[in-house]
Amino acid sequence: MEQHSATYADPTYANVSRRPDAPIETLTELEKTVRHIVSETSVIDIHTHLYAADFEERLLWGVDQLLVYHYLTAEYFRQGELSYDEFWSLDDAGRADKVWQALFVDRMPVSEAASGVVTALNRLGLSPSVYGRDLDAYRAAWAGKTAAAQVDDVLATARVKSLVMTNDPFDPVERAVWLEGSGCTDTRFQAALRIDKLLLDPSSAAVELRNLGYDVPTDDPSAFFQEETLVEVRRFLRDWCTRIGALYIMASLPGDIQYPVEGDALTALLDGAVVPVCRELGLPLALMVGVRRQVNPALRLAGDMSMQADLGLLERLCLRYPELQLLVTVLARENQHELAVLARKFRNLTIFGCWWFLHTESMIREMTSFRTELLGTSYIPQHSDCRVLEQLVNKWDHSRSVITGVLYNKYARLHQDRWLVSENDIRRDIEHYFGGVFQQVLSRAKKGRG
Template identity: 55%
Template sequence: MSQQQKIEDLALLRSTVERLASSLPVTDMHTHLYAPEFGELLLWGIDELLTYHYLISESFRWSEEDYSHFWSMSKREQADWIWKKLFIDHSPVSEAATGFITILQSLGLDVTSRNLDDYRRELEKRTANEQVDDVMKLAGVDKIVMTNDPFDPIERPVWLSGGGKTDPRFYAALRVDALLNDWPNAVKELQNLGYEVQAEWTERTKAETRRFLSEWIVRMDALYLAVSMPGDFRYPAEDHRSKMIDEVMVPVCQERNIPFALMIGVRRRVNPSLKLAGDMSMLSDVSAVEALCRRYPDQKFLITMLARENQHELTVLARKFRNLMIFGCWWFLHIESMVEEMTKFRVELLGTSMIPQHSDCRVFEQLIYKWGHSRRIIGNVLADKYEKLHLSGWRLTEEEIKRDIDDLFNRNFWRFLGKA
C-alpha cells in the first residue's frame, strides 16, 4: 500500500500508527545530557543510572540508615546498595526502576542473570562515543538539546576554548536560573567573568547582564533561554524576577529572536538530607504565564509545569496564545499514567499543535526507556483518536499519520523556533 493510499482497515490503521510512533526520529528538546566533548559532564553507565536521584529517594523508602552513611559511600557502593534495596529485596515496579530494566534489555544484557558486575563489565568495554551513538540509535533520538550553564566551572572552559558545538546532533540552551533565583551569587559570577554588575539594579547592571546573555547566546548558538522556577513565581510583581524578565531577558530574547523557556513548579530541597534527590513539586500560578504571553505577544514562550493540578489550565491557556508552546511531562509527571492522561487532554484541546514529551534525562541511557515508554503511550493515544475518525468515515493515509507524528516529535519545536 502506498503512503498516499487511504487506510481502510482498522487493525492496519492502529499498527501503522504504532509503527510510526515507535520509529520516527525525535528531537529531544530539553535534557541535562552533554556531548562527549564535555568530558565528565556526560553521565553514562550502570553506576550513574542506579545513583540517579529518582532511585536514591525511592531506595530510602526501604531504609532506616542515616543519610550520611549513604553519602559517605563511593558511587559504586551506592549503586550496589540501591540495586539491593529496589531490585533484589523488592520488585522494580516503579517507573524509574522499570526504566532501568528496560535499558538493560535494550542494550542486550541478560536481565535474568541479575548480575550487576556483568552489566558493568559489558558497558566498561565501550567508549563514551560508542555509547552515545548506540543509545541515540536505540532511542530513535537524532537531535538533543542540552542545558548549558556559563557559571559551571567545568563546562565554561569548553565553550571559551571554542568547543561545545563539535557534534552536530547536540544543541545548546542557555540556563539562566542564577540570574532569576540567586542574584547575589550571580553578581559574583558575572563580576568574575568581567561584567560590570552590582547587586543594586542600576542601568549599568542591566546593560552588562544583557551583554552577558547576548554574548553567551552567540557563543553557544543557544536555541532558547531556560529557567526552572519555584511554584511561588508570580508575574508581574514588584520583585527582582519581574525586573530581570522585563528589562533583561525578554529584550535579549527579542533581539536574538529566541524563545524563553520556563519550567515552573519546583520546591527545592524539602528534605536537604537527600541533596539533589530532595526536591519536590508544588502548585503554581498559571496566570503568571498568561500575563507574560499577553504583555509580550511577539515573544515566544516554551512552558512546562510540574504540578498535575496545573496541567489542564495551562493547556487551555495555550489555546488562547499562539506565542505559548507547552512541552513535555516534566520530572514527577514523567510516569506512564500521567503521560497518558496529559497527552489525551492535550490532544483533545490542542490537536497536534504541542510538544508532548521531552526526556529531561541526566544519564545518557535513560533516553532508551523515557522515549520508549512515551512513544508507546503517545502512539496509543493517537491510534484511539484516529480510530474514532475512521468510525466516523474519515480515512487517513500513512503520509498524514507520519506528518502528525513528525509534528509532535520534531517539527513543532523547530517551527516554534522559526527554524523548520
Template identity: 55%
Template sequence: GAITDKERLRRVVFGAVYKTPVTDMHTHLYAPAFEGLGLWGVDHLLTYHYLIAETMRQTPLSHEEFQSLDRRAMAEHVWKTLFVDHSPYSEACRGVLTTLGRLGLDVSSRDLSAYRKWYDGLTYRRFVDLVFSAAGVKTVVMTNDPFDPRERELWLKKGDALTRDPRFRPSLRIDPLLFDWGNQYRVLRELGYDVGPVFSADDHRTVEETRRFLIDWGRRMDALYLGASFPPDFDYPSDSPASQLLDHCVLEACGRLNVPFAMMVGVRRRVNPSLGLAGDMVGRARVEAVERICARHPARRFFVTMLSRENQHELAVLARKFRNLMVFGCWWFLNNPSLVEEITEMRCELLGTAFIPQHSDARVLDQLIYKWDHSRRVIARVLCRKYEDLFDTGWRMEPREIERDVSDLLDRNFWKFVKGSI
C-alpha cells in the first residue's frame, strides 16, 4: 500500500537504489574475450591515473622515474605515498579501500601483500561474475576504439566473438577521427576506405568512404552508440574538421545505424603531457555548440555530459528544450560526492526523472564496486530529499512507483534513448 511515513519512505528509496541493477553507460572495461585488454586487481587499482596524478604531488620521484618502475613497484610507491605517508581520504584513494573492503578484505590491516595474495587465486573470467554481483551492475558499455591498433586487430580477428557476453556492450569511439584526421586517415586507407589526407565536405569520395567506415564498424561492433570527447572550445557549426565530420559523416552514420551520438565535452588534453592519461585538464565549454547541434539535427539523438561544474546548470536547462538530448553522468573530476550531490539534486529539480545520473568511467574492473557504491549512496540521499518534499505536499506514493523511477534513472532511460523509444 501507499507509504504513510517518512521513515518507511527512506527505507524504500534506499532499498530501491541499492537493489536496482545498473546499466553503466560509459566505461573503459573489456569483456574477457578481449584477451588481456581488461584490467583488474589491486596493482591496477593503485595505478589508476586518478591516483597517479595525486601521487605526483607528494613524491620526490619525477614522472619519468615513476613510469620506469614496473607495475608492482608503481603500485607499492602509490600505496606508500598516498595511503601510508598520508591519509587516503581523497575520492580516488577512498575508492580503493571501499573496493577491497567490499571484496571481503581487511582494510584495517593495511597489508598490501595479503591483498595481492587474495587476488592470486582468481581468473578474470571468474572475477567478472564476482564484481558484477558485488557492484549491483548488470550491463556495462565498453569504449571501443578502432584506432587503437591492439583493439582493431582483435575486432578484425575475432569479430562478433567479442560481443557475445551480454554484460559488456560495445560503443564506437571516434576521437581520433574527429580531432586527428591528418594522421588517422591512414588507418581508414589501410582498412580499405578511399579517403584523402585532408578532410573536406566537398570531397564527396572522402565523405562517402568515411560514412561507410563508420557504418561498417558500427555494425561490426554492434555498437549501442557512437561517441567522442570534445575540447571546451569546440564550436558548431564551424569549418573545423570535427564540425564538418559531424554534419557530413558521423550523424549520417548514426541515422543509418539508428543509434545516438554521445558527446563528452570539456576536456583539454595533455596540458601536462609528461603525466600521460593523468595530464588532462577541465575547461568551461560552449553549451551553445550542443544547442545548435540538437536544433539542426532533430532526428538524431545525443547523450551529453560536460566536465566543467560551471556548465552543469546550462546543460540541464538545455535538456528541457530538446528531447533529443539526454544528459548523463558526473564525469571524471565531477565524480566526487560533493559535486555528484549538487549536480544530481539540480537535475532532479529541472528534469524530474528524465536523465541518467551516473556512469562509472571504470578502467579497472574492480572499480565498478566503489564507483557504484559511492554514487548510489549520494543518489539515494538526494532522492530521499526529493520524495520527502513531495510527501510534504500531501502526495502519497506506492513503493512500486519509487522503484519504477529508480529503475528509469539507473537503467531504463539509457535503453529507451538508445532505442529511440522515449
C-alpha cells in the first residue's frame, strides 16, 4: 500500500455495510478499515515536552516556534548564510524569517522536520495553496488566538486525548508553577517527574535539594551512599511525585552508563532512592538511553548527538527488580533490535516510541515492522517527543500513516492464510497500541507496589 498517503478517514468507508464482528473478505476492504480505524482512534501520547496553558511561556506554540525548533535550526546551519553568533543574536521572529527563507522558499521542505511544518499548517486550516510561501500571512492567520484555544484545536486535530509532560523539579520557573501557582488544571495534560540532574549531576542536585529544605549535605561526595541522605532523597521524590501527580519517574541517560557499579552515585541513587519510591508509589521508571550531550555547543539545544548504548543497564535492572515496570526507548538505530529481543525476555520492560533522530518516516517504518514481528502488540509504537504544540499534528499524522501500512501488511498476511480479521479485531489492536499498553504498564506498576 502507499506508505506516504495521508491518514485522514476515508469517506468511502462510511459506505461499507458490514457487522463489526464479521470477517473482512477483501484486501481492499481491509486496507480501508485499517486506515479508518488508525485515523479515528484517539491516542495517549506518553512522552512530550509540552505544557498546559497554565505554564504560560513554557508552552511553545505558533508558526514562529515551529520554525525555530532545534531540528530546523540545525538544518538551517547546513543551508543558511548566517554564522552561529549572527543567527543567535536575532529574536525568535528574526530566526524564523531566516529558517523560512532558507528551508521553505530557497528550496523545497523535504526533510522530516520541514515537511512536518507543512503538514501541521495544512491540517490546522492554513493550506499552503491559500497562504503560499508568505510567512507573514501565516502569522496574521494565527494572530488573536489564545494558547488555550490553540490547545483545544491541536489536540482535536491530532486526535490526542491526553499527553504526558516532562516535569523537572530542578527547573526554577516550572517549579514555581507547582509551588506558587495552581499547578496544572487541564486534565488532558498529565505529569512525569524528570530526574536527570539528580542522577547525572548529584553534586549540583544536592545544593538545590538543600535549598528546598531537604537535609542533604552539599560538601560531602560520599553523601549519596549514606542512608540518612537517601532518606531525604526519597522524601524529595515522594513529595514531588505526589505534588504533580506523576504517572512515572523518568531520566534521559548517555549510552555509556554502567549499572550496577560499586561506589557509583548513580547506582546508589537508583537502588537507594529511585527504585524504592517507584515501588512504594506504584510508578514505572522510564529510561531514555543513548544521548551524547553538546557535541557542538554552538548549536545550543540542537547540539546533542546519539550514541550506541550498553543495554546491560536495562538487563540488570530487569533482573534485580522484576516487579519494577520499565518504560524504555533508546536513541541509536544500532540498539533497536537488541532492545526488542531484550523485551521478549523481560515482561517488565516495555518499549515505547521512536525517539528523537529516529522519529523519521523510514526509521519509524523499520522499527515498527520488526518490533511488531518480535513483540506483537505488546509495545507502545510511538510518542511524539513534541516541544512545540502544533507538532502533535504532523508527528502523529506521519506516524499513523506508517503504522497503518505496517499493520495492513501483517493483517494481509493473515488474510492470505485465511485467518480473517474483523473490524472489532483491528479496533482492539489499535486501541491497545494507542493507549492500552501504557495503561497496562501503569496498572502493573500499581499491583507491584510495596
